[in-house]
Each structure stands twice: as C-alpha cells, then as structure tokens.
Amino acid sequence: MTKQQSTIEEKAYRDTWGKGIDSYLQMMYERLLLMRELLTEDGSIYVHIGPRIGCRIKVLLEDIFGMGSPSTEICWKRVTGHGDSQRWGVIHDLIIWHTKSDNFAWNPQYEPYSSEYLASKYRYQTINGRRYRLDNLTSPNPRPNMTYEWRGHKPPQFGWRYKYETMEKLYTEGRIELPKKEGGRPQFRRFLDEMPGVPVGTIWADISPVNSQAIEDTRYDTQKPETLLERIIKASSNEGNLVADFFCGSGTTLAVAEKLGRRWIGCDLGRFAIHTTRKRLLDIEGCKPFEILNLGKYERQYWQGVTFGEQGTHVTEQTLYEYLAFMLKLYGAQPVPGLTHLHGKKGKAMVHIGAVDAPVTIDEIDTAIAECVQCRQTELHVLGWEWEIGLYDLMIPEAKKRGVKLLLLQIPREVMERQAVDKGDIQFFELAYLEVNILTPRKLAATVTLKDFVIPNTELIPEEVRTKVKKWSDYIDYWAVDWDFQDDTFMQGWVTYRTRKDRTLALTSDPHTYEEPGRYRVFVKVVDIFGNDTSQVFDVEVQ
Numbered sequence: 001m002t003k004q005q006s007t008i009e010e011k012a013y014r015d016t017w018g019k020g021i022d023s024y025l026q027m028m029y030e031r032l033l034l035m036r037e038l039l040t041e042d043g044s045i046y047v048h049i050g051p052r053i054g055c056r057i058k059v060l061l062e063d064i065f066g067m068g069s070p071s072t073e074i075c076w077k078r079v080t081g082h083g084d085s086q087r088w089g090v091i092h093d094l095i096i097w098h099t100k101s102d103n104f105a106w107n108p109q110y111e112p113y114s115s116e117y118l119a120s121k122y123r124y125q126t127i128n129g130r131r132y133r134l135d136n137l138t139s140p141n142p143r144p145n146m147t148y149e150w151r152g153h154k155p156p157q158f159g160w161r162y163k164y165e166t167m168e169k170l171y172t173e174g175r176i177e178l179p180k181k182e183g184g185r186p187q188f189r190r191f192l193d194e195m196p197g198v199p200v201g202t203i204w205a206d207i208s209p210v211n212s213q214a215i216e217d218t219r220y221d222t223q224k225p226e227t228l229l230e231r232i233i234k235a236s237s238n239e240g241n242l243v244a245d246f247f248c249g250s251g252t253t254l255a256v257a258e259k260l261g262r263r264w265i266g267c268d269l270g271r272f273a274i275h276t277t278r279k280r281l282l283d284i285e286g287c288k289p290f291e292i293l294n295l296g297k298y299e300r301q302y303w304q305g306v307t308f309g310e311q312g313t314h315v316t317e318q319t320l321y322e323y324l325a326f327m328l329k330l331y332g333a334q335p336v337p338g339l340t341h342l343h344g345k346k347g348k349a350m351v352h353i354g355a356v357d358a359p360v361t362i363d364e365i366d367t368a369i370a371e372c373v374q375c376r377q378t379e380l381h382v383l384g385w386e387w388e389i390g391l392y393d394l395m396i397p398e399a400k401k402r403g404v405k406l407l408l409l410q411i412p413r414e415v416m417e418r419q420a421v422d423k424g425d426i427q428f429f430e431l432a433y434l435e436v437n438i439l440t441p442r443k444l445a446a447t448v449t450l451k452d453f454v455i456p457n458t459e460l461i462p463e464e465v466r467t468k469v470k471k472w473s474d475y476i477d478y479w480a481v482d483w484d485f486q487d488d489t490f491m492q493g494w495v496t497y498r499t500r501k502d503r504t505l506a507l508t509s510d511p512h513t514y515e516e517p518g519r520y521r522v523f524v525k526v527v528d529i530f531g532n533d534t535s536q537v538f539d540v541e542v543q
C-alpha cells in the first residue's frame with residue numbers, strides 16, 4: 001500500500017528533477033565529484049538509487065572514481081511483492097559501492113545461515129544443546145611430523161591436521177568426537193555458535209523496509225531502515241571515523257553512525273528533513289552535542305549571482321535591480337521608480353524587499369516607514385529572508401504609532417527553486433508571533449513559559465492540517481531555550497519536542513539555575529509543524 005503524499009511532504013521531498021533527467025545527472029555529477037575529493041583514501045562511497053536511474057549513476061561513478069579500485073553494485077530487495085502482474089515487478093533498489101584505493105577500510109559482514117543449510121549441515125547437538133557439524137581431522141598435505149597414532153587411532157594417509165598436544169587440548173575441550181562404531185574415525189566438531197554466518201554478498205534480501213509501526217519510523221516518506229545503514233557503516237568504517245550523508249533525509253545514516261560511535265556530517269536542502277533529523281538525534285540516549293548550520297546567505301548569494309548576474313556570479317547594480325524585479329513579480333507587486341527604500345507597490349501597500357545576504361534590520365524598516373510617511377502611504381509590506389533579532393516586537397507598534405500598517409513577510413527558500421517558481425507554488429507567510437513569559441521562581445533561577453504562538457496566514461495552511469489544529473500550541477512541534485545567548489550561535493540549553501509516541505508538549509521549561517546574578521539574554525526558538533523557525537530574544541534580570 002502506498003500513502004499519498006501530503007502537501008507538506010510533497011514540498012519536503014521536492015528534489016532537483018526540475019528540468020528532467022539531464023539536469024538531475026548534472027546535479028549528481030557535480031556533487032559526486034566533490035564527494036570524491038572529500039573522501040579519505042581508505043573510504044568508500046555508497047550511492048543508493050532506484051534501478052531505472054541507477055545504471056546511469058553507475059556510469060557517472062565509474063567516470064569519477066575510475067575502474068582501478070574495487071567497486072560493485074548491491075541489489076537491495078526492498079519489498080517482497082509487487083502488485084503488477086502485467087510486467088516484471090520492480091522490487092529492488094541499487095546501492096552502488098566505490099572505493100578510492102585498494103587500501104579501503106573493510107570489516108566483513110555476515111548473515112545467518114539458511115534453515116535448509118542448518119538442517120542439512122548442523123545436524124548434531126551436545127547434551128548442553130550446542131549445535132554442531134562434523135569435519136574431518138586429516139591434513140590436506142603430507143605432514144610426516146603429524147603422522148602419529150592418537151588414542152588408538154591410526155594416522156590418516158597425510159597425517160593429522162593438528163599436533164599431538166593440540167589434539168589432546170581439543171579433545172579435553174569437547175571439540176573432537178570419538179567414533180561410536182569400531183573402525184570409525186575421530187572427527188572435529190564445528191559449533192554453530194562460533195561461526196560468524198555467511199559472508200554477505202551483493203544480494204541483500206534480508207532487510208525489510210521501515211514498518212509504519214516500527215519505533216524508528218519518523219514518518220519521513222523515503223526513510224531507509226537502520227539495519228541497512230548499520231551493515232554499510234560497519235563494513236566500511238571503524239569507530240571514530242567520519243561518515244557523511246549529503247542527502248540525509250530523516251537522518252538514518254547519522255543516527256546509525258552516532259549509535260555506532262562514528263562521527264558524522266549530514267546535509268539536506270529540506271527544512272523538514274533537517275528538523276526530523278534533529279529530533280531523531282536528540283532522541284538517542286547519550287547523543288553527543290551537534291551543531292546545525294545553515295548555508296543561508298551563501299546559497300542565496302550564489303543563487304542571485306547565477307540567476308541575475310552577468311557571466312554567472314558577478315553581482316552588479318543591474319543584478320540587484322533584476323533581483324528586485326523578480327521578487328516584486330513573484331509577490332504580485334509593481335515596481336515604483338524614484339524612491340530609495342520602497343521598491344514596489346501591491347494594491348495600496350508599498351513593498352520593501354530585503355537583501356539576500358543580510359538580515360532585514362530595524363534601521364532599514366525605520367527608514368522605509370519614514371519614506372512611507374513622507375509620501376503619505378499607510379501600508380508597508382517588508383519581504384525578508386532573515387530578520388534582526390527583536391525587530392518584530394519593536395517595529396510593528398512603532399509603525400502603527402507613525403500611521404503605517406506594517407506586514408513582515410518571510411521569503412521562502414523555494415524562491416530559489418525554478419520548478420516551484422514555474423509551478424506558481426511560492427507563498428509568502430507573515431512572520432509568526434510568539435509570546436513568552438519568563439519567571440524567576442527562586443534565587444538565580446529562571447523558567448520560560450510559552451503563552452501564545454500565532455501563525456498569521458492560516459488560510460494558506462492545507463485543509464488536512466488546519467482541521468486537526470485545536471489550539472495555538474498544536475502548531476508547535478519543538479521548542480528550545482538558550483539561557484545565555486551571546487549574540488552569535490544558538491546553544492540549546494533546554495529542549496522539548498513531540499515524538500511519534502508522545503504527542504504532548506510541555507509549555508513551561510524546567511527551571512534553569514545561573515551561577516551568578518546578572519542580566520542575561522534568553523533566546524527562545526520555536527519550530528512549527530511545517531519546520532519553520534521562529535525565534536525571539538528576551539532580556540532577563542536574574543537576582
């Protein structure tokens with residue numbers, strides 16, 4: 001049974017197939033080249049891919065990695081049956097493995113013996129219930145020094161396999177079975193519990209896809225089973241090694257790497273993927289600290305350069321002009337020439353567009369409001385990629401005081417996706433509003449309570465989601481506090497989030513105890529059920 005993708009999921013999984021297979025292969029080629037450069041000499045790369053596109057990716061990999069070092073393709077049987085009897089049912093994925101040199105890290109992996117094999121070979125049991133098979137004790141080559149009589153048994157033609165002392169030792173350990181019949185030969189016992197199993201080959205039929213009831217299921221549509229990644233990571237890396245997954249999705253590779261004591265790096269272009277991964281890692285007991293970095297302005301600068309720049313990336317005034325024209329068109333606004341801070345007009349509202357490489361600042365909005373006042377305009381829409389901290393709380397009342405209705409709108413990442421733009425899929429949401437209460441319940445302590453969270457344009461939220469929301473906190477999936485924000489990186493001090501098992505969410509943090517009294521900046525970060533961040537900083541006086 002396959003589940004229809006919801007609107008949220010469809011956006012979360014959108015990948016770069018925009019211009020068809022050629023553009024996809026080009027995208028992969030560029031990334032695989034970089035991955036080869038990053039790969040250590042004894043490292044391996046595994047590319048997991050559907051069979052239709054897999055053969056093309058295999059050719060790319062051969063081009064990039066050459067044919068000199070070991071490589072192969074693994075066939076993972078990912079479903080047992082296929083409903084279609086009109087053609088061959090495709091029930092596998094390809095996992096293409098390439099090494100960078102002959103000196104690759106390798107730990108053989110084993111799978112259990114089949115029941116038929118066990119039934120035919122391991123037919124015996126000791127009185128303690130240990131299962132074993134019998135093997136001969138003859139030397140394969142002539143060994144005159146091992147040609148001796150042992151416990152009344154004549155030596156075999158080429159001699160015994162072991163020295164006399166070893167034979168005695170093995171016998172006392174119960175590893176040699178004496179013949180039950182006259183004229184029989186002593187035999188060696190191979191115990192099943194000491195055999196590693198069958199070395200795993202290139203057909204993997206023993207790993208099932210993630211079951212919707214499984215604890216590991218994160219509801220990420222393309223999530224892979226942890227056992228699959230376990231086999232790969234164990235085979236090709238050792239503890240302390242670095243594992244990277246550049247298309248990490250729900251973070252299966254990273255979660256398994258963490259559990260197996262490897263270091264890891266993950267990357268994905270979907271914010272829903274990153275959010276799912278974050279929660280999944282936080283759920284691992286004893287998970288080491290990790291950092292979430294945002295490509296943010298670097299990606300946007302690059303996009304601006306290649307989309308509007310001359311000769312690819314050179315940003316000129318013309319580039320900026322074209323960027324503004326593009327954004328205004330997307331927002332459905334008309335350009336207005338002759339003004340400094342106001343770029344366009346939509347209906348009655350003036351429009352200001354934030355730059356790609358800097359947060360919209362309080363000063364910037366202040367001057368845009370002043371220009372509105374100067375030309376007797378009463379409504380201002382500001383579109384931004386990022387926002388100066390504290391701007392929302394300060395500027396909405398400030399604009400109101402000066403007779404201007406101010407709307408702050410988030411420019412979504414999808415603006416940079418050609419496919420989404422062409423499909424007319426871009427929506428600008430108003431910034432969410434967060435109300436928080438900070439209490440200092442006792443000496444040197446503080447707690448944070450969420451009082452309200454408002455997603456303004458609820459009409460843009462898919463019906464299927466909206467009908468399930470009963471109260472404001474239902475929109476929140478995760479929230480965290482940095483108790484002593486230093487105006488650079490958010491350091492998670494206290495966190496809570498919904499899990500599949502536990503859908504409840506605490507709205508008051510545990511108390512945090514400071515070492516000294518003083519004035520602290522408390523950073524509260526909320527991630528909503530769509531994966532959007534809303535952050536606010538509060539100053540608190542701790543006695």
Ligand SMILES: C[S@@+](CC[C@H](N)C(=O)[O-])C[C@H]1O[C@@H](n2cnc3c(N)ncnc32)[C@H](O)[C@@H]1O
Nearest residue numbers: 015222223224247248249250252268269270273
């Ligand atoms: C098949 S999913 C990975 C699933 C993952 N193995 C798991 O177990 O959850 C592929 C992921 O690649 C991401 N993706 C697609 N194109 C990308 C790109 N150019 N750069 C980074 N991530 C990309 C998608 O957002 C998606 O999450």
